[in-house]
Amino acid sequence: MPDESLMKTPLYDLHVESGGKMVPFAGYSMPVQYPLGIMKEHLHTREKAGLFDVSHMGQAYIRSKDGSDPAKIIEYLMPSALAVLKPGKMRYTVLLNDDGGIEDDLMVTRTFEPEGTLYVVVNAACKDKDYDILEDKLGDRITLEPLEERALLALQGPSAEAVLSSLAPEVAELSFMEATMVTLEGVVCWVSRSGYTGEDGYEISVPSDEAAALATRLLAHEDVEWIGLGARDSLRLEAGLCLSGHDFDAGVSPVGANITFALGKKRRENKDFIGADRIASELDHSPDMVRVGLVPAGRAPAREGTEIADADGKIVGKVTSGGFGPTFGGPVAMGFVPKELAAEGTKIQVMIRGKAHEATVAATPFVPQRYKRKQS
Amino acid sequence: MTKYTEDHEWIELDGDTVTVGITDYAQKALGDVVFVELPEVSASYSAGDEVAVVESVKAASEVYAPLDGEIVEINDALEGDPSLVNSAPSSDGWFFKMKLANADDMAGLMDEEAYNAHVAGLE
Numbered sequence: 001m002p003d004e005s006l007m008k009t010p011l012y013d014l015h016v017e018s019g020g021k022m023v024p025f026a027g028y029s030m031p032v033q034y035p036l037g038i039m040k041e042h043l044h045t046r047e048k049a050g051l052f053d054v055s056h057m058g059q060a061y062i063r064s065k066d067g068s069d070p071a072k073i074i075e076y077l078m079p080s081a082l083a084v085l086k087p088g089k090m091r092y093t094v095l096l097n098d099d100g101g102i103e104d105d106l107m108v109t110r111t112f113e114p115e116g117t118l119y120v121v122v123n124a125a126c127k128d129k130d131y132d133i134l135e136d137k138l139g140d141r142i143t144l145e146p147l148e149e150r151a152l153l154a155l156q157g158p159s160a161e162a163v164l165s166s167l168a169p170e171v172a173e174l175s176f177m178e179a180t181m182v183t184l185e186g187v188v189c190w191v192s193r194s195g196y197t198g199e200d201g202y203e204i205s206v207p208s209d210e211a212a213a214l215a216t217r218l219l220a221h222e223d224v225e226w227i228g229l230g231a232r233d234s235l236r237l238e239a240g241l242c243l244s245g246h247d248f249d250a251g252v253s254p255v256g257a258n259i260t261f262a263l264g265k266k267r268r269e270n271k272d273f274i275g276a277d278r279i280a281s282e283l284d285h286s287p288d289m290v291r292v293g294l295v296p297a298g299r300a301p302a303r304e305g306t307e308i309a310d311a312d313g314k315i316v317g318k319v320t321s322g323g324f325g326p327t328f329g330g331p332v333a334m335g336f337v338p339k340e341l342a343a344e345g346t347k348i349q350v351m352i353r354g355k356a357h358e359a360t361v362a363a364t365p366f367v368p369q370r371y372k373r374k375q376s
Numbered sequence: 377m378t379k380y381t382e383d384h385e386w387i388e389l390d391g392d393t394v395t396v397g398i399t400d401y402a403q404k405a406l407g408d409v410v411f412v413e414l415p416e417v418s419a420s421y422s423a424g425d426e427v428a429v430v431e432s433v434k435a436a437s438e439v440y441a442p443l444d445g446e447i448v449e450i451n452d453a454l455e456g457d458p459s460l461v462n463s464a465p466s467s468d469g470w471f472f473k474m475k476l477a478n479a480d481d482m483a484g485l486m487d488e489e490a491y492n493a494h495v496a497g498l499e
Contacts, residue, residue, distance in 0.1 A: 033434075041406075300411050323433060324410040324433050324435065
């Protein structure tokens, strides 16, 4: 029985037609898998190309009210180098609270609008919260315009470039974390070379009314299959990428979450953002608990919430994301451990259903990322 | 004689011992099985106890003792190839064999017709 209180993306009917198994997710009815199943969907994405409906995520424009650079303004809440973003360049960053904890992670792209307008994509479960924070803290200086009438598709995997460039050859020229305007099947879309699977690929922001036709066109390519939320999660886990609200939350700083790459070098020196003192202090002296990759021995997956024990059996932490990695060929996980146990190769234990299983602290990604970075 | 439980297990009686596995409906609902945790041989269970765990990419699910009894054999093949649960749920993908405390208990389980009706009611 469909739950009428759930929102639907513009691709809902197409998911149902395609045999998608619809489940509630962040207030939306979303496909967790299609008839192919999570395992095959995951492997297909790594071998060819997977199409994901990520229209539930929040897309918005951010502009300044006084005509100044909106990136300079939002940098107060985000510790990455955003003001330096040139048109068509994007960056992964985090939205911080007063204590330097992470409210959400997001992508910020500089558009080609002369005012330096930013295009942001935030997590579905956090969009209302994120917009409220931006409004509360910066509402006197910026306007945030949610793009309710746009769908978002992700095309990910080694065939993604061939598939999308058959519709618009210029997308092949984009490097990882670059974006541009492209006409696909006669429709103006905003296309970035990005994603959250560890594979090369694109995200395509398309007007809602045109989304189903574009998805159908992409699916007509023999290399493209629909991929559901189940495989999306196993793909991002293997790629070592954090899931907001799970692998970090409002109590954890970017240092504890081990995403210090998102901290701009100059921004660290200038400490010109909210919560900078705590973050600076944690950069100097690691926080007590840090996020690490974990590889359990054997085949039993250590899922979210599984307790982590040291070699002596003392409970010291918890798994925040975990499962079976279809490409890795075994269980993988991420979780928080005391800094003394965070070195790669450290032997720890994961308490699966009360039984201790050996595990090793490991580098992430578990499966190499294959982004098309700019050749320098 | 094969019987079924509401938890989508099949139970095949041979003498006073049953072989237990999960049904095709159950394996389809679980998806790709990646790990199976089996009980210790000679452990005793009451009907409804959690005996084994089957993990798919998606989630972990419990397998319950269909009746009172003692584990006499487990399917070691599932350790190396848990996908047998998907490819052959009612044959090579069996979980464990159990010596029943009371073979008459079988009468309380569903036959194939009743189980099919149970499944039809879920869809």
